[in-house]
Amino acid sequence: MRSRLPQRLLHRIPVRIRHYWKLLAVCAAFLVACAVVFSTVRVAPLVTSPSDNTGDQVVEDVAGTTDLFDETKAHTVTLTFKDADYQRLLDEFWDEGEKEFLEADITIDGTRLDSVGIRLKGNSTLSGLTRNGQSRPGGFGPGGRQGGQLPQRNGNGVFPGGGLPGGLPGAGPQGGAAPGGAAPGGAAPGGFRPGGGFGMSSLKAEEPETLPWLIRFDEFVDGRRYQGHREIAVRVAGMGGGSTVLNEAVSLNVLAAADQTAQRYAYTSFTVNDRPTTARLIVEHPDEDFADTLGGSGVLYKSLATSQFTDQGDDPTDYADDFKQITKKGSQDLQPVIDLIQWVNSASAADFDKHLAEHVDVGSFANYVAAQNLLLNGDDMAGPGRNYYLWYDLRTKRFSVVGWDYNLSFSGSATTGPHDSTSMGGGRGFGGMGGNKLKERFLASTAFKATYDDAYRSLYKKIYAGADALNILDGITKVLGTVEGNNADRTRSDAETLRDLIVQRTEHLAGDAVITGG
Structure with missing residues (x-):
């Protein structure tokens, strides 16, 4: 044997x-x-070729029966795997903090794929995960960090004990105020309540149908894709969008409708082995194939939860906890990101105003920052989770910001103004776990105020003025009601709460000087 x-x-x-x-x-x-x-010589990573090719070869692209991200339809996903493999995965996460892949079979809308890879996904999302009633050391809850206290950064920006930012379940700000102030009516959607912290559903290892997953189609079968996708994410309920994550679905939909970069999504029934079926939100993961949809030739970089966006010198290895290169590994490297960080942190105010457009697509960036405010996203590029990607256009040599992870959108006060902060922390709260120098300098500069205001006004008209967000919410709620495993009462409650906030935000901003042009 x-x-x-x-x-x-x-x-x-x-x-x-x-x-x-x-x-x-x-x-x-x-x-x-x-x-x-050469033990006394520092060896830096080398670019092996000036080429911008990805190098990945697709051997098989499974067509399936239905467009996976047709958000107008209810989908079905079934996962099966061996319990012994699952326990091994949990052992690795519990003992080493590693999120390893296990081999599973998946059936999507009737199409079966054997031997896909699945792993747990998230940082602080998984801090509340329990196994046999006990939390992983360093996590929140029984057996973990006592009292749900927030982890603090040390001088190197590292969170000791395994704690990481990015949603911070079970630990709201003192006094219970929501980011940006308490929402009118005393509540913000998705479970954030004054006096209470985040309404995060408890995650139990014994209930894999409720956990956040990353599904990778080519982990065990090289070169395989499903409808052009290498990876998809199964989003977790309860962080900012209640049990339904309606806030994230609405955010992704309105962004796409407003011609902004956003991942595709859909709702699906989700069954794991012989466990009960649940309704889950699946989202296109920003991987190599997603990068191909961004247009042109470029490099995609993911900001990590521990990213500081501070100058740490010229050695690329010192930025390993800040950014992860997603595409064109071997033909491109991290140097453009390092150059951007160093310039943003060192440029004088005059130089920043004069030369920002040489480093960043200013119009695109204005749209990104305006959208985060409009959607009350508490965990954007300046939030504790540093949820964003950088896209570097190899032709223009300029960066754009790609949003990611909107499960804390529509969290905060409906009366937050166009120039008010929506990000949790922002360098001031949550143990300093927030802030981004690029965003802060951009908003603080009078040179870009008109550009930002114009972007804000335009996006407001596309998202709120024509009741687009409300109509989108109604459509999503209707589809979710047809998904097997959906809890009708929770969906109704989440939709009503989100609807109230959208109405309040629409009405409040309608009279703001930025919108009226006054």
Whole structure:
């Protein structure tokens, strides 16, 4: 009988590494030799080619029966996997903090795919996860961080004990005020209540149908896609959108309707092994294939939850906790991001105003910042989770910001003004777990006020003025009502709360000077 240990280790090794282990072994030996010979010389990552090719080859693209992200239809997703593999995944997360992939079979809208990879997804989202009634060390809840206290950064911006920002379940601000002030009527949608912190549903390892997942179609079958997607995310309920995550679905829909970059989404029934079926929101994950939809040739970088956006010198390895390169690995590198960070942090006010357009697509950035305010997103690029991507256009040599993770949108006060902060923390609260120098300098500069105000006014008309957001909410709620596993009472309650806030925000902003042009 084959030993479990080799098999276990084998499944932890990515498919590509298993295929090319001999070549990798030779490379590793060469690097060791270099380390011995040149031990006193700092070795920086090298770009192997000026090419902008991705290098990924799609061998199979499964067509399926229905467009996975047709948000007008109810979908079905079923996952099956071995419990022993699941327990191994939990062991790795509990003991090492690693989110490993396990092998599973999936059926999407009647189309079966064997041997996909699934792993837990999220940072603070998983801090509240319990197993046999106990939290992982460093998490929130029983057996974890006592009293749900927030983790604090040390001098290097690291959160000791395993705690990470990004939603901060179970720990609202002192005094219970919602970000930006208490919402009219005493409540903001999605479970945020004055006096209470975040209404996050408890996550239990024994209930995998409720957990946040990343599904990767080519983890165990090299080169496979599903309708052009390598990965999809199964979003978790309860962070900012109640049990239905309606706030995120509405945000993604209105952004797309306003011609802003947004991921596609859909609601689906979700069944894991023989567990009860639930209704879940699935979202297009910003991976290599998503980058192809951004147009032109560029490099996509993901901001990590521990990102500081501060100058840490010229060594790319010192930014490993700040950004992760998603596309064009081997042909491009992190240097453009480092250059941007260093310039933003060092430029004088005059230089910032004069030369920002050489580094950043100012019009696109104004749209991004305005949209986050309009949608009351408490965890954008300046929030504790640093939820954004950077897109670097290789032709214009300029950056654009791509939004991601809107489960804390529509969280805060409906009376928040166009120039008020919506981000939690913002460098001032939540232990300083917030803020972004680029966004702060942009909003503080009078040189870009007109550009921002114009973007804000235009997006307000597209999102609120014509009742677009309300109509979109009604349409999404109707579709969600047809999804197997949906809780009708919770959907009705979440929709009513979100509707009230949208109405209040629409009416309040209608008289604002930025909107009226006064």
